Amino acid sequence: MQNNNDTQWMLWEVFTQEKPGAPFEHAGSLRAPDKELALLNARDVYSRRNEAINIWVVPADAITASTPDDEGPFFDPSNDKAYRHPNFYKTPAGIKQI
Amino acid sequence: MQDTLSKEQAFEDKIARGQVIEPKDWMPERYRKQLIRMMSQHAHSEVVGMLPEGNWITRAPSLERKLVLLAKVQDEAGHGLYIYSATETLGADRKELIDQLLAGKAKYSSIFNYPTTNWADIGAIGWLVDGAAIVNQTALAKCSYGPYSRAMLRICKEENFHNKQGYQIMARMMRGTKQQQEMAQDAMNRWWWPALMMFGPSDKNSPNSEDLMRWKVKLYSNDDLRQRFIDRTVPQAEAIGLTIPDKELKWNDKTRHYEHGEINWEEFNAVISGNGPCNKQRMNQRIKAHEDGKWVRQAAEAYAAKHYN
Numbered sequence: 001m002q003n004n005n006d007t008q009w010m011l012w013e014v015f016t017q018e019k020p021g022a023p024f025e026h027a028g029s030l031r032a033p034d035k036e037l038a039l040l041n042a043r044d045v046y047s048r049r050n051e052a053i054n055i056w057v058v059p060a061d062a063i064t065a066s067t068p069d070d071e072g073p074f075f076d077p078s079n080d081k082a083y084r085h086p087n088f089y090k091t092p093a094g095i096k097q098i
Numbered sequence: 099m100q101d102t103l104s105k106e107q108a109f110e111d112k113i114a115r116g117q118v119i120e121p122k123d124w125m126p127e128r129y130r131k132q133l134i135r136m137m138s139q140h141a142h143s144e145v146v147g148m149l150p151e152g153n154w155i156t157r158a159p160s161l162e163r164k165l166v167l168l169a170k171v172q173d174e175a176g177h178g179l180y181i182y183s184a185t186e187t188l189g190a191d192r193k194e195l196i197d198q199l200l201a202g203k204a205k206y207s208s209i210f211n212y213p214t215t216n217w218a219d220i221g222a223i224g225w226l227v228d229g230a231a232i233v234n235q236t237a238l239a240k241c242s243y244g245p246y247s248r249a250m251l252r253i254c255k256e257e258n259f260h261n262k263q264g265y266q267i268m269a270r271m272m273r274g275t276k277q278q279q280e281m282a283q284d285a286m287n288r289w290w291w292p293a294l295m296m297f298g299p300s301d302k303n304s305p306n307s308e309d310l311m312r313w314k315v316k317l318y319s320n321d322d323l324r325q326r327f328i329d330r331t332v333p334q335a336e337a338i339g340l341t342i343p344d345k346e347l348k349w350n351d352k353t354r355h356y357e358h359g360e361i362n363w364e365e366f367n368a369v370i371s372g373n374g375p376c377n378k379q380r381m382n383q384r385i386k387a388h389e390d391g392k393w394v395r396q397a398a399e400a401y402a403a404k405h406y407n
């Protein structure tokens with residue numbers, strides 16, 4: 001082939017579920033030219049020893065992430081809302097369970 | 099906006115508190131550069147490391163051994179992928195890293211420039227080379243950079259299989275005929291010293307940069323890790339009747355460590371700088387594999403463009 005444009009394929013992020021009912025967790029990344037091969041590669045790379053029963057692959061550039069610089073202001077709104085936690089509420093004496 | 103100085107202070111504090119640094123966190127340029135250098139060399143080593151063993155897949159002495167060796171070599175390809183991916187989170191480009199390797203501008207572990215001359219070498223590699231890698235990688239799993247540390251955890255689990263299958267090959271040969279025992283001992287004699295060299299120059303000649311230690315990019319000195327490897331490996335050798343090819347090796351009851359003879363640093367430097375027994379052959383094989391795979395990469399991409407866009 002004459003084409004000199006070598007390629008490393010696009011970047012995908014892989015999420016795996018370890019067992020039924022468990023949350024999906026980020027397992028790592030890989031390169032693949034399309035979604036079918038991304039899924040096959042994800043199986044071969046991240047589940048060679050039954051580490052997953054389900055896999056999601058997502059093009060890396062489709063992910064929008066918060067940045068550490070927003071760490072303060074971005075997550076601030078939850079700081080002053082203690083009433084969202086059950087331990088904000090005092091239970092009357094004598095009540096054992098609520 | 100914080101100035102660089104206070105950012106650097108915040109970064110130092112974070113590491114001192116034992117927190118992990120993630121890709122988007124601010125980090126000093128030297129931290130980023132050092133990690134890219136270390137991690138890309140590590141990824142290259144996984145990839146080049148497939149060659150000496152790949153060499154024996156078609157000649158494995160039984161179907162079972164062939165399956166095991168295939169699985170191990172496949173794991174090493176995975177290790178290369180995990181670490182290239184982790185390196186990319188630092189802003190490095192995988193294509194550039196691979197180009198540097200193929201252009202002979204990047205380093206990889208010098209151990210892979212030694213030849214695998216017979217089946218016993220496959221046992222010695224799994225046992226000694228992967229054994230040394232485990233010691234290194236278990237330490238790196240505690241490093242401060244999240245993606246690298248997570249890749250190391252995943253890798254360490256797989257390395258235990260590599261290590262055990264190698265040791266089992268050696269143990270089997272030591273229970274075999276006299277000729278098989280001699281083969282195993284000969285492989286031991288050839289791989290022991292290069293395995294010790296895997297930990298890099300002695301501390302005397304490689305003063306550990308204070309920054310790298312404080313930043314938890316490096317957690318233990320080269321000599322400390324080497325010592326750990328020797329201490330765990332000598333009893334394994336003795337258990338199956340192999341002799342460590344070091345006349346000065348002895349147990350020190352006071353320090354609770356083995357003492358060992360001087361490593362041949364001239365040989366180490368020669369192999370590192372490209373003059374080991376197989377440097378050229380390995381690079382040529384790597385370049386050929388990359389070139390041969392090119393049309394596959396391009397065809398798959400053309401197919402994807404046609405069917406998915």
Ligand SMILES: [Fe+2]
Nearest residue numbers: 144173174177
């Ligand atoms: Fe590996």
Ligand SMILES: [Fe+2]
Nearest residue numbers: 174228257260
């Ligand atoms: Fe390995």
